[in-house]
Amino acid sequence: ATARxxxxxxxxxxxxxxxDSVFQANWLDKASNLEAIAGALTLGxxxxxxxxxxxxxxxxxxxxxxxVAVPELPADPNRFASTLAAAGYFEAVGFSEEDRLRVAxxxxxxxxxxxxxxxxxxxxxxxxxxxxxxITPFDPQGRARVVQLVNKTNQxxxxxxxxxxxxxxAMETAPGGATMQVRLKDKYGDFGMIGVLVASPCExxxxxxxxxxxxxxxxxxxVLGRKVEDAMLARLLDAxxxxxVARLVGVYRPTAKNAMVADHxxxxxxxxxxxxxxxxxxxxxxxxxxxxxxxxxFVSA
Numbered sequence: 001a002t003a004r005x006x007x008x009x010x011x012x013x014x015x016x017x018x019x020d021s022v023f024q025a026n027w028l029d030k031a032s033n034l035e036a037i038a039g040a041l042t043l044g045x046x047x048x049x050x051x052x053x054x055x056x057x058x059x060x061x062x063x064x065x066x067x068v069a070v071p072e073l074p075a076d077p078n079r080f081a082s083t084l085a086a087a088g089y090f091e092a093v094g095f096s097e098e099d100r101l102r103v104a105x106x107x108x109x110x111x112x113x114x115x116x117x118x119x120x121x122x123x124x125x126x127x128x129x130x131x132x133x134x135i136t137p138f139d140p141q142g143r144a145r146v147v148q149l150v151n152k153t154n155q156x157x158x159x160x161x162x163x164x165x166x167x168x169x170a171m172e173t174a175p176g177g178a179t180m181q182v183r184l185k186d187k188y189g190d191f192g193m194i195g196v197l198v199a200s201p202c203e204x205x206x207x208x209x210x211x212x213x214x215x216x217x218x219x220x221x222x223v224l225g226r227k228v229e230d231a232m233l234a235r236l237l238d239a240x241x242x243x244x245v246a247r248l249v250g251v252y253r254p255t256a257k258n259a260m261v262a263d264h265x266x267x268x269x270x271x272x273x274x275x276x277x278x279x280x281x282x283x284x285x286x287x288x289x290x291x292x293x294x295x296x297x298f299v300s301a
Contacts, residue, residue, distance in 0.1 A: 003023075003025035004023065004025070007023075017103045017104075017107075021040075021041070021103060021106035021107055022036075022037045022040045022041060022106065024036060024037060029060065029064070030050065030052065030057055030060065030061045031060065031061050031064035031065040031068075034048055034050065034061065034065055034068055035065070040106075040109070040113070041106055041109070042109070042221045042222045042224070043221075044067070044154075044155065044257075045065055045067045045068050046067040046068070046069075048068045048069065049068070049069040049070075049071070049084075049089045049090075050068055050069070050070045051071065051073070051080065051084060052070070052073075053073060053077065053080070058070050058072070058073075069087075069089055071083060071084060071087050071089075094144060094147075094148050096144060096145045096148055096192075097145075097192060098145060098191075098192035098193060101189075101190065101192065104189060105189055105190075105191060105192075105222070107189075108188035108189030109188075109222070111188045112129065112186070112188055115128050115129065122225070123297070126226060126227065126297035127297055129186040129187060129188070129226075129297070130186055130187040130299075131184060131185070131186045131226065131297060131298050131299070132184070132185050132186070132298065132299050132300075132301040133182065133183070133184050133228070133231055133298040133299070133300060133301060134182070134183040134184075134300065134301040135180050135181075135182050135231065135232065135235045135300075136180070136181055136183075137172070137178070137179045137180065137181070138168060138171055138172040138179040138180075138181055139172060139181075140169070140172070142181045142193060143165055143168050143169060143172075144165065145181075145192070145193045146168050146181055146193070146196055147163060147164065147165050147168050149193060149194075149195075149196055149218065149220070150162060150163050150168075150196055150216065150218060151163070153218045153219070153220065154255070154257040154258060155221050155257055155258055155260055155261075156218055156219045156220070156221055156224065156258070156260065156261055157217075157218040157255075157258050157261070158214070158216075158217045158218065158250070158251060158252050158253070158258070158261055158264060158265075159215060159216060159217075159251055159252070159253040160253060160255050160257075160258060161215065161216055161253075163216075171198055174200070176200070176201040176212075176243070177198070177199050177200040177201055177212055178197070178198075178199045178212070178236060178239045178240075178243075179197070179198050179199075180195065180196065180197040180198075180232060180235065180236070181193055181195070181196060182194055182195030182196070182197075182219075182228065182231075182232060183301070184223055184226070184228065185301070191220070191222060191223060194219060194220040194222065194223045194228065195218065195219040195220070195223075195228055195232060196216060196217075196218050196219075197214065197216060197217045197218075197232055197236065198214070198215055198216035198217075199212040199213065199214045199215070199236060199239075199240075199248070200212060200213055200215055201213075202249060204249070206247070206284070208246035208247050208286065208288075209246060209247065210244070210245055210246060210247075211245060211246065211247040211248065211249055212236075212240060212245050212247075212248055212249065213248075213249040213250075213251060214236075214248060214249065214250045214251060215251060217232075217250070217264075226297070227294070227296055227297060227298075229264070229268065230268070230294045230296060231296050231298055233268050234293055234294070234296070236248065237287060237290060240287045241287060245287055246286070246287055246288065247284055247285065247286060247287060248270070248284070248285040248287060249282055249283070249284055249285075250264075250265040250268075250270050250282065250283040250284075250285070251280060251281070251282055251283075252264065252265065252280065252281045252282075252283070253279070253280050253281075254279060254281075265283035265285075266283065268285075269285060269290055270283035270284060270285045271283060271284050271285070
């Protein structure tokens, strides 16, 4: 309560909303608290910056958590803000509506965590969230956010391919295939756009044909465990059947950060091929045989 007091009551406090996200005030070491903060916000620790005026604390965190940015600070506290600004940690090439709502979304995640702890099982938890999902093709209105999400997502990203706005615009009108921009909200808040998928016609000599190759599939880690990937696959299968496509080909390109999705396609029922010479992995799904639609905890928005 003492630690929260200035954040709540001091008239010049600029971080007032921060205590509604994650507030760690205890006797644990800084590295452990940073790990807890990253977990609560579903961020990698390499997305964190620690500003600490104690040189010993800075050294301890650098040793225990080298992926956290820990800038060296001047002796004069009046220069702290300018030092942080000059380091460029918080610069961005774009700023979307989802970015503007980020603090509110972190506070909502704390409320979801409370529901998760009280739920009897995962199904109860997901149903209690009253989720609404919207899956639509790429369009000019969502283009900037699509590009931002593609270019900054590293963990739940099957190929880590990067695109420009011009490339996204071309995908909107490309013949054949399918594009998806996925938005999710629940009773605690709006996540905004959290998923992107692009499937394009391909010919690789395998039967059955024709086929679509999934060259982009990525999601925000904030929605892991909510069956969003199942909803995306169900929508993709509907589009493939409507277009007369017989087979889906999933591509996984391993990177230093996306090991968490190495078994993504196999969990969805795809059959693995041998590893390509360049290290890529491909997985096949027979559209006609994959007829079972999973029970999904969403209402389409």
